[in-house]
Amino acid sequence: MTTDSGQVTKRRAVFPFTAIVGQEEMKLALLLNVIDPKVGGVMIMGDRGTGKSTTIRALADLLPEIEVVADDPFNSHPSDIELMSDEVKERLTQQQEIPVARKKVLMVDLPLGATEDRVCGTIDIEKALSEGVKAFEPGLLAKANRGILYVDEVNLLDDHLVDVLLDSAASGWNTVEREGISIRHPARFVLVGSGNPEEGELRPQLLDRFGMHAEIHTVKDPVLRVQIVEQRSAFDQNPQEFLAQHQADQEALQTKLVTAQELLPSVQIDYDLRVQISQVCSELDVDGLRGDLVTNRAAKALAAFEGRTEATVDDISRVVTLCLRHRLRKDPLESIDSGSKVQKVFCRVFGIAEPEELGSVNGRPAGVR
Numbered sequence: 001m002t003t004d005s006g007q008v009t010k011r012r013a014v015f016p017f018t019a020i021v022g023q024e025e026m027k028l029a030l031l032l033n034v035i036d037p038k039v040g041g042v043m044i045m046g047d048r049g050t051g052k053s054t055t056i057r058a059l060a061d062l063l064p065e066i067e068v069v070a071d072d073p074f075n076s077h078p079s080d081i082e083l084m085s086d087e088v089k090e091r092l093t094q095q096q097e098i099p100v101a102r103k104k105v106l107m108v109d110l111p112l113g114a115t116e117d118r119v120c121g122t123i124d125i126e127k128a129l130s131e132g133v134k135a136f137e138p139g140l141l142a143k144a145n146r147g148i149l150y151v152d153e154v155n156l157l158d159d160h161l162v163d164v165l166l167d168s169a170a171s172g173w174n175t176v177e178r179e180g181i182s183i184r185h186p187a188r189f190v191l192v193g194s195g196n197p198e199e200g201e202l203r204p205q206l207l208d209r210f211g212m213h214a215e216i217h218t219v220k221d222p223v224l225r226v227q228i229v230e231q232r233s234a235f236d237q238n239p240q241e242f243l244a245q246h247q248a249d250q251e252a253l254q255t256k257l258v259t260a261q262e263l264l265p266s267v268q269i270d271y272d273l274r275v276q277i278s279q280v281c282s283e284l285d286v287d288g289l290r291g292d293l294v295t296n297r298a299a300k301a302l303a304a305f306e307g308r309t310e311a312t313v314d315d316i317s318r319v320v321t322l323c324l325r326h327r328l329r330k331d332p333l334e335s336i337d338s339g340s341k342v343q344k345v346f347c348r349v350f351g352i353a354e355p356e357e358l359g360s361v362n363g364r365p366a367g368v369r
Helices: 024-035 052-062 086-093 116-120 125-131 140-144 159-171 222-237 239-266 271-283 290-305 313-327 338-350
Strands: 042-046 066-069 100-103 107-109 121-123 136-138 148-152 173-178 181-186 190-195 212-216
Touching: 024 042, 024 052, 024 190, 024 212, 024 239, 024 290, 024 313, 052 107, 052 148, 052 190, 052 239, 107 140, 116 121, 116 140, 116 159, 121 173, 121 181, 136 140, 140 148, 148 159, 159 173, 159 190, 212 313, 222 239, 239 290, 271 290, 271 313, 271 338, 290 313, 313 338
Parallel strands: 042 190, 042 212, 107 148, 148 190
Antiparallel strands: 066 100, 121 136, 173 181
16 A cells, blocks of 8 residues: 555555455445444454454555544544544634644554553543643553454453443543543544354344444355465565555555545435335344444445445345344244344345345345445
8 A cells, every 4th residue: 555655665564455355244344334433343253264353454554544633642633523532622722723644544453451441541640639630541442543443352352341342432432530530532433343153252232232243254165265375475475566466456445435435424225215124123123223223324335335325225235134133132943044034034024035045145245346
């Protein structure tokens, strides 16, 4: 990827997103969350060694630079009030000059052993009491603002910490309170969790808080496996040459994402389609309204990604499984998997013939076209 200065060698080489083979479901879910972070993040469950971390790092590297307030630890937006810290707002009201800088979108890794203080930040009570100032040491949530927060093995993370992450992701703010002193800052990020089902499931009420749920599996096709191995070997042997080969595709996808973000506010979804989405959620006995909201948002984000201002039945078909499969009540006696169950109900409600292979979304991988 090039920077504004046109140089490609300054940062550590990251495997390009457009060179990743397969795992279309995961890639689509990540792209839709970048276009509309209000979709609510992605939970990626699958086998070890299937490229989860590689894909997420590649996505962060793909994204264009953003404008931030130069000396602000929270990556505050220089003009959008919703994405500013209280301190920057105060400076604006006092008509102080706000220095602006550009920086890459950050991907923040949350380590499994992280404490709540490390995640949320800490208040120096002694300094606050002795000097009368709010001495705040920002945590990982501050660093992740306007970026991507990645939690590997999220199913092994302490439930309380998962609650904190999901609350911040939903509200867009992080509040730290100690001894009667309260500090808050913007914490709007795309939350991406990954895990291996063999190591334990998330509690259903926590799983429900993730907007989308992508399942990934080890590629079985020998030809595809060889292609993946060869791609990785070529990158490891000469990263700069490999990046140069994919630079045009990377820039095209980056432009497509930026255009989609700008187009999103004007995308509409027909009332009848919204009613049918809610009917699918109702027939699947999905608790609450998150499923309805996320499916609507994801369908609109997909339409924006493909340059359209009207979401279609096909858009809904391609995202509905991602948005609803993890919200179904588990029945240990049921042999059908949750993704196939979602598609069966979707096809019945929308009056569409069921595809021959319900293992894929709408009879084909739900991926980037």
